[in-house]
Amino acid sequence: MAKSNTARAGGEARGPGLKGVAGGRSAIAPDFDRIIHERLRLAIVSALAVNEELTFNELKTLLDTSDGNLSVHARKLEDAGYVACTKSFEGRVPKTEFKLTSAGRKALERYLDHMEALIRVTRG
Numbered sequence: 001m002a003k004s005n006t007a008r009a010g011g012e013a014r015g016p017g018l019k020g021v022a023g024g025r026s027a028i029a030p031d032f033d034r035i036i037h038e039r040l041r042l043a044i045v046s047a048l049a050v051n052e053e054l055t056f057n058e059l060k061t062l063l064d065t066s067d068g069n070l071s072v073h074a075r076k077l078e079d080a081g082y083v084a085c086t087k088s089f090e091g092r093v094p095k096t097e098f099k100l101t102s103a104g105r106k107a108l109e110r111y112l113d114h115m116e117a118l119i120r121v122t123r124g
Contacts, residue, residue: 035080036111040065040073045082045108048100056096074098082107 036042043063047054054062060070077083082104086097100108 032114033107033111035076035082036107038073040069041077042111044070044073044077044098045100045104048083048098049105049108053097053099056098059098077104080104080107 036045040063044059047059047062056067056070056074059074060067063070074083074085078085080103082101084099084101086099088095088097
């Protein structure tokens, strides 16, 4: 039975890589940022890159996702230092706001550079 390359320890998806690229190395380099590569986390970071800050509800609506899904992925980005989360109250209503950190902005730039390089190599 063939091994699946879609699941690995920690639940992160693994990219397929491209054989014959960069002297036989996989196109998915060892320093490839798998934190940002996940679809919803990439969407969160991208939304925050073009907005100074967004509330939990704004992100939830914008990304059309559930509370639980957004919470899990936002926490992973926060744990990586890519997103800062501030909790406060407006009156008696809790308010959670997210901002992209400078480390998050740099990580997104590296990720985009990596994706652009993959596109260039793939298109030849």
